[in-house]
Amino acid sequence: MSQNQKPSESEERLAALYSNATAVRAIASAVEGTIGPKGLDTMLVDARGNVIITNDGVTILNKMEVVHPAARMLINVASAQQAEIGDGTTTATLMAAALLAEGVAQVERGVPVTRVIEGIQTGVAHALERLELRSRSLESLGDDVLFHVAMVAGREHADIARLVTEAARLIGYDKLREETYRLSEHVIAREGAGSEVFQGVILNKQRMSPQMPERVENAQILIVDDALEPEEVEGEALGTEAGFLLYRQYKEEFRRNLERLVVLGVNTVFTDRGVSPVAEEVLGEAGVMIVQRVASKDLRKIAEHTGARPVKRTGLGKSPEEMQRVLGTAEAVYEEERAGNIRILGGRGTQFATILVGASTEEVVGERLRIARDAASSVQAAVMGGVVPGGGAVELWIARDVEKLRETVRGMTGFGVEAVARALRKPMTQIVQNAGFNPLEKVEAASVAQVERQSDALAIDCDDGAVIDVMERGIYDPAPVKLHALRAAGEVTVAIMRIQTVIRMREDADQDE
Template sequence: MSQTPGSPKASEQDERYSALYSNTTAVRAIASAVEGTIGPKGLDTMLVDTQGNVIITNDGVTILNKMEVVHPAAKMLINVASAQQEEIGDGTTTATLLAAALLQEGVSQVERGVPVTRVIEGIQDGVAYALERMQSRARPLEELDGDVLYQVAMVAGREHQDIARLVTESARLIGYDKLRRSEFRLADTVMAAVGAQSQVFQGAVIDKQRMSPQMPDRVEAAKILIVDDELEAEELDSEALGTEAGFLLYRQYKEQFKANLERLVTAGVTAVFTDRGVSPVAEEVLGEAGVMIVQRVASKDLRKIAEHTGARPVKRTGIAKGTEELHKFLGFAEEIYEDERMENIRIVGGAGKPLATILIGASTEEVVGERLRIAKDAASSVQAAVCGGVVPGGGALELWASREVEKRRETVRGMTGFGVEAVARALRRPMTQIVLNAGFNPLEKVEEASVAQIEQDTDALAIDCEDGSVADMMAGGVYDPTPVKLHALQAASEVTVAIMRIHTIIRMKDETLQED
């Protein structure tokens, strides 16, 4: 039974759970910053820093990561969104809303007099059951040519048809098997630039330029060497150089290095990509031989080049290999050229695995930044759908799972059941917010959808945000990737439990301050 506000018992409870109430308030504030962005009628947020720089976005994780936040519980929630982005690439707003809803419902049970530990047990039980039931509703996506893939990209891409088309085309070019590889991320193939023509480029695009304008800007039938290191001679420390023997050894290293560079030219190398810097000697020797050098290339880009061209990266000592052995490490591409307008290097027709790069263009920095975020979300969702299947979107699955958890509640004895009840209520939050953002009464519309799901025995019914009617999400092409849903609920549960376990907040002393 709840206590009358102002009564001694109520005051005692407020003091006992002050940390929980403080954390809950902070989490609610964070969730309110992104709740208006969810759904087809969600609006954008303008972020402004102290220098007047502006970001206009609908992306939940971008909003959260750019916010100025000091409260530790709020930071925990932001970390959940970041983890969702890192692991799945989409669904950050859903994860945030579910976490806030779970915490709010959990605290409501505590205020009723349910022990925190029992609420936590119930939340864990209810979430585990919800995840199991939601997983059972996944529809496998076994081909890339159907319309479902495009619809997934449309939903995650906020109905940008051009982006959905490009992402879908890229996925089909890359292929089903590669999309299911855990080390491959389709979102990493997305690039954006002001003034660029949006397209799927069948090859690798590296956001770099050739080392010197005197080097060729185009190489055909290219033999490619990747140096996962700096392209410089072996160095000696200053102490060794101070001796006559050390100086002679230094000269020997330099001469050997130059001979190795000339051997690269003899082996027919016409393009070199390095992880780090390139010495003036290497620039001179290779440049005079007409070799294109691209230095300080990111490791992920080097891996991309290697995969596409069939090259095997070597360390700087590897250039000392004999000509015949060196050939085993070289890659091949039909063409490498520098796009001077876009300031990037493009590699076409590699002898390795097919590669597609999604190029996104726009007229201004602000717009291109948002289109890049949208394209990455769409790419992540498409890959997640290929890996884990799809479920109805629009909050339909969560609403269905809410009723399944309510059934579970009837089988759980004791006060733990109140925690299960909290999960059932929280699962209604995504549809509630989507309907609210569309301008309809969520109490009325969510209940309409729930009754319709029961009557038609389906998990696919939700609210059409155009006219407020109950509609079949899958028939309307509103799909969400199953992994996005599952990971969002799991992450929300974990942060909720972590916050509810906090009994006291204590400020730590600064260990960096040294006493005199």
């Protein structure tokens, strides 16, 4: 359109859609090169020169400097995928961008936006139903499937896949199927440490003082979800005689409570915040190990593993009988000096397996931690919901199911269904492209082979471009990862396509509500 030519009414009406689609496409392009076995890394650099080199989609998206609201919506989809499943963020992003692009293409052909939206919702619902039917349970495939799932999600790091698989087997399928349990939360990384699976809890902490015992057997554990300090007196009150007397009373009572803990046999204390010099002196002289400033999530792990019940500092004055009920126990608590961490072994509560991943440098530690957490999340998702063929194979199979549905849908809604079918080809297309092959040729070859052999497990070998059975090669994806990614992609696409106008709010608009 020339400078003197006015935009048409249709172009003005769809300006927001085109702008949003362009922004989404730009975001997707930042991560599409990372997918598949031949995917490459991205270097993120901030204004201070700090560098992150990663292949992890959600890390790339969350670290990007993004201001466009539609782009932020797409990043939120990836974040939601990470929070809910723990893996598949790149897949969710690519699917959303592809679905939106196909939807916009239909609008450009003259299909009303509302009809495209209806078709996308219909197509996605059908695809989800068909995808769920393609899931295979682990029981029908054998134990080695977990290792293969960890290998794919762990970007073919065999050492990490072995660690994650070993931890999963130590914990057991029943624990992995609990909604509130997250195996990925039990992965830690440390520079210079050796990689291992420890059947207990590991904290990236050290004891408060080298004079405290390095190892405690038959640990009686107190968890203080607070500072281990006397109760405070407000600053102004402290300046009065009554306030000063109250302050002395709190200190004396605090010391007595500490001495009672020693009599009770408490020999290990974990605190959420700092520890006063009085507590360090009294407990230290009694041979108690103190570990301070432990993160809340780690305190919860300790509590669950040892059977302890966290208390506030005001709870230290409980009766001996009440205090006995809040203490946890473990066979041993000790500091691994070489690794620089605290280990808790043989708690009376829930059994844990902690995955410790080591690496040579700080940058590598961060990336190996992300890889191991992705692998752990995928393994748990596979245990909970089964697996499907990887490499984009199952999406290509489902795309033909959606194409068949399109033939039965009357009116312009069918064009939205068609957009879903086209978008489902995106994962394999991008994987093949990243491997250096012509995606049009290779994806079509895989599609023809699937029809001829009636198999949803056929995809492209990224080394030589041949059609292969990905399940025979051990290439699996957790079904919940695929289901959540497709569902989220459909939801954000519909949300963006519903936006007709973008209006900038006043800075104080939220205060007027």
